[in-house]
Amino acid sequence: MFNNKIISAQEALKKIKSNDTIVTGLGGSEAKELLTNLHSIASEVENVTVTTCLPTVNADYFMNDKYKNSFRMDGWFYTGGMRKVHKNGNISYIPNHLHLAAVRRLDYIKPNVYIGNATPPDGHGFVSLSLGNVYEKRMIEAADLVILEINNKLPRTFGDVELHVNDIDYMIEVDYDVPEIPDAQPNEKDLKIGAYIAEYINDGDCIQLGIGGIPNAVTASLMNKKDLGVHTEMITTGMMKLAKAGVITGKQKNFNKGKMVAAFALGTKELYDFMDNNPSIMIMDGNWVNDPYIVGQNHNQVSINTTIEIDLTGQCASESIGSRQFSGTGGQVDTAIGAQRSQNGRAFIALYSTTKIKDKDTGERVEISKIVPQLKAGAAVTLSRNDVDYVVTEYGVVNLRGTSIRDRVNKLISIAHPKFREELYKEALKTGLI
Template sequence: MSYKHKIISIDEALSKIKSEDHIVTGLAAAEAKVLLENLHRVADYVKGVTVTTCLPMVLADYFNDPTYKDSFQMDGWFYTAAIRKAQSNGNISFIPNHLHLAGIKRLAHKQPNIYIGNATPPDQHGYVSLSLSNVYEKRMIEAAKLVILEINPKLPRTFGDMELHVNDVDYLIETDYDIPELPDIEPNEKDLKIGSYIADYIHDGDCIQLGIGGIPNAVATSLMNKKDLGIHTEMITTGMMKLVNAGVITGKKKNFNKGKLVATFALGTRELYDFIDNNPSVMIKDGHWVNDPYVIGLNDNQVSINTTIEVDLTGQCASESIGAVQYSGTGGQADTAIGAQRSKNGRSFIALYSTARVRNKDTGEREEISKIVPTLKPGAAVSLSRNDVDYVVTEYGVASLKGTSVRERVERLVQIAHPKFREALMESAITLGIF
């Protein structure tokens, strides 16, 4: 099927953008890289354009250069280093959300004029694959007045709910860039210790969800001796791919989608992208369905593993901000933690190092602080309510909080804090009247 009449240049695509437009782009490696890198070129002709993003990989001038702040506003569902570097410019704002509702709630508030993203070139039947994400992408495509996709032969063709007919796309831009990758971070000693603690709670046949970073990678490394694990997860990672290749993940024990790796997006190394390319065992589905806690809970023995920035002595988890400063996002943390606990024999883990090294504002020197704290920093966002916390894990052990009183939580969390902070934490708990 011919699609050549839909191909336009970058300049032609940019000419479609008007003042006050609302543009939505794909999540992470599914974003429209070339269009975003060139968006600032129309700054002299437009004002008040809103770009909604999630986990952006491109440090684009339209939001990074404060010169363009009157022309472009970025609203983000999940911050990355690219956004953190530029958020002081004054034209970036966070959208509080649970990931399974992110697209639906945004559409209830604001309809997109334009959707821009990437996809594989059309096949002989006229279908492209959205490739790496369907957290909200298809919903936004259906709602947008104009759809522009960058087609790239380097994208993996994936299955699940990723197909889109070229007739439903207004314009295509031919590209050939390397797909952004997430490095496979080597776990350090603390990561491996935490990973081994969590692995002790994971049994043959469990269905798992892992997040991003050294600790989840360490958990994956620690699972190499398990059998017949399943995957129902927000994100397919390189660590999961390694477990599949090692024969650890088979999906045989799942209640539904047996034998399938179910996710709503993929992000990792080129090796991961090659693995998911034309792989019928990988299902990338609508994020509203994948991350729905009810759906997650339908698999028995579902295990959720996420990380946090700090935890207070009652169990509140601040996983996305440092004080009032946005750092990342809630993402699917609450979705997956609550979903796992709905599951028969399900478990949810929140992992963190016991300490961090931060710069003292008065001396300028770095000092070690506890990440288990009496109270969260002023303005901190509570990403996971204390009502929804199951296990908390540091390199000093595991604290089971399910069903416990605040007094019991204080005792258990102090025991997994760094030893040099335990006495001060207990004194603070007494002063606060919670112990």
């Protein structure tokens, strides 16, 4: 049965028609071979939409504007490549909370084709979708045509990732390396922020972490904790290190005891090796994992996310710089609200107090505050001021839960860079916040 469904990438590409809507997997679950070669059929098709999330391949079909009449991309989460070519007009963002990405999209449009990757089938005919099921299985079930790239280098994972070959139309045998994200080394600011957050994490807490320097600094600061649990949208290399060190055991979880629960994973080869045939890891449907109600079933749930900019009332712009789409909502709202529904739960938003931008007049880079009186014009509010909890910079931690605007102004100014505090206070008066 397996052999009868094997075709070449070129044969698979011929099955894509004009006006098709294609969905591919998130991050390391995308169909790298097909996407890399998709541009080769540009002269044969037009108006093909590829729906992506956090793509790891800067493929020609969307990076090269000469193919924009043939292909366009709708994305749940932007990357650097997508930001670079957004101006070409063939890429658009899909506003979403990650746990509703598949559900809401399917309310709007159903895919003609799903393309992704999976492990080789086991003796019972089941492949593993390996690195994720944020929306993948829901899209597979909805698609008219399912084509998977079968890669022996993918880790075989457990949970809600099994798929029988009967449910796959065609398979392509590949052997490319699994996409990796380097383990970013935290800088001095990251380490300060990580240490602040670690003070609020207790033995036995259940954690959710994002990706980057600040989350990595948090994991580095947790090495002296005991029996932490994991319920997170994404399993990271930092979490793997904590598990290997015996810090993450899940023994005190009241929900999925002993299991690291996630919707997807992305990191280093060491992480993928750790995940392979590891029964302590459950990769589950993202609609379930990130549902704030489900997140809140975990006692002592701690959510740790980052933002680009926060105003003095607590509004967090975590996905755009003004009207320019930078990344995506992802699971920030899902996990922040979920953690606050949890018994003794806490939700942290972390950011540097400042950043540097290029001055339009001089061309020189100038330092600006990331705590601002008002968000930039057109900025998307990712986490509303109603849902913000703890906020952390390298200057400290403040708790905004239940506070008035007056209190928020004073608290947030106290963790802003000292050289901007007086100016922020004056602007708060000028704009009537206080």
